[in-house]
Amino acid sequence: MSSTPPPTTLLPPAPGPGPFRTADRLWLAVRLMAGALVPLWALTFLVTEGSEHVEQCAHGMIGPGGHHRVERTSVPYNATCVYPDGTELPALGALEWLWWAFLVALAVLVLVAYTLEFALTGRPESRRRFLVLTVVTGTLFLGLWLLATQGPASCPPGLEGPVVAREESLFPPQRACVHASGTVRELVPDWLSRLTVILLVATALSAAGAVRAHLATPRK
Structure with a gap:
C-alpha cells in the first residue's frame, strides 16, 4: 500500500524593495536630517560669535558705518547689522543660505514621506x-x-x-x-x-x- 506524499509547500519569495520599505527609508532619512540640524545650528552659533561681527559693525570696520541697529535671530543663530539706508550685513553670510537650503530639502523629504505613508x-x-x-x-x-x-509688550526703539x-x-x-x-x-x-x-x-x-x-x- 503506497502512501501519498504530502503536498509540497512553496514559500513565498522574500519581499523586495516596495512602497512599505521605501516609506521606512524615507522616515529614517527624515530622522537623520532632523538630527543633523543640531550640529548645523551649533555651527551657526560658533560662526556668529567667533566672527566678532557686531563689534566690527560698531567700529565701522565693515558696512557703511555710523548709526545702526543689530537684529538677532535664534534660528539660525545670526546677528545682522541694519543701517538707515537699508544695508543689511548678516554674520553668517553664505552659511545662512546653506541652513535654509537644508531646511527646504528636509521639508520636501517630509512631504514625500507623508504622502507615501498616507497611501499605506x-x-x-x-x-x-x-x-x-x-x-x-x-x-x-x-x-x-x-x-x-x-513676546515683548512694547515696541523697541528703532531708526x-x-x-x-x-x-x-x-x-x-x-x-x-x-x-x-x-x-x-x-x-x-x-x-x-x-x-x-x-x-x-x-x-x-x-x-x-x-x-x-x-x-x-x-x-x-
Missing part, C-alpha cells in the same frame, strides 16, 4: 507613526505659537522714528510696530509665523492619517 495606511505601523506625528507636530505648534504671541501704532494678529502670530515714517517693523520673525502655519497643517494631516489608518487596519 492599511498597515499597523502607519497608525502608530501618524499618532506620534500628531503629538510631535501639535506640541511644536503650541510651543512656537506661545513663543510668538508672548524709523517714534512708534505711532501697533498691530497684532493671533494667527498667523505677528506683532508689528508702525513708525511715524510709515515703516512697519515686524517683531515676530517671518519664518516663525510661517512655521506655525505649516505645523498646524501638519498636525491636521497627521490626525487625519491616524484616523484613516485606524479605519483601514484589518481587525483580527
Whole structure:
C-alpha cells in the first residue's frame, strides 16, 4: 500500500524593495536630517560669535558705518547689522543660505514621506507613526505659537522714528510696530509665523492619517 506524499509547500519569495520599505527609508532619512540640524545650528552659533561681527559693525570696520541697529535671530543663530539706508550685513553670510537650503530639502523629504505613508495606511505601523506625528507636530505648534504671541509688550526703539501704532494678529502670530515714517517693523520673525502655519497643517494631516489608518487596519 503506497502512501501519498504530502503536498509540497512553496514559500513565498522574500519581499523586495516596495512602497512599505521605501516609506521606512524615507522616515529614517527624515530622522537623520532632523538630527543633523543640531550640529548645523551649533555651527551657526560658533560662526556668529567667533566672527566678532557686531563689534566690527560698531567700529565701522565693515558696512557703511555710523548709526545702526543689530537684529538677532535664534534660528539660525545670526546677528545682522541694519543701517538707515537699508544695508543689511548678516554674520553668517553664505552659511545662512546653506541652513535654509537644508531646511527646504528636509521639508520636501517630509512631504514625500507623508504622502507615501498616507497611501499605506492599511498597515499597523502607519497608525502608530501618524499618532506620534500628531503629538510631535501639535506640541511644536503650541510651543512656537506661545513663543510668538508672548513676546515683548512694547515696541523697541528703532531708526524709523517714534512708534505711532501697533498691530497684532493671533494667527498667523505677528506683532508689528508702525513708525511715524510709515515703516512697519515686524517683531515676530517671518519664518516663525510661517512655521506655525505649516505645523498646524501638519498636525491636521497627521490626525487625519491616524484616523484613516485606524479605519483601514484589518481587525483580527
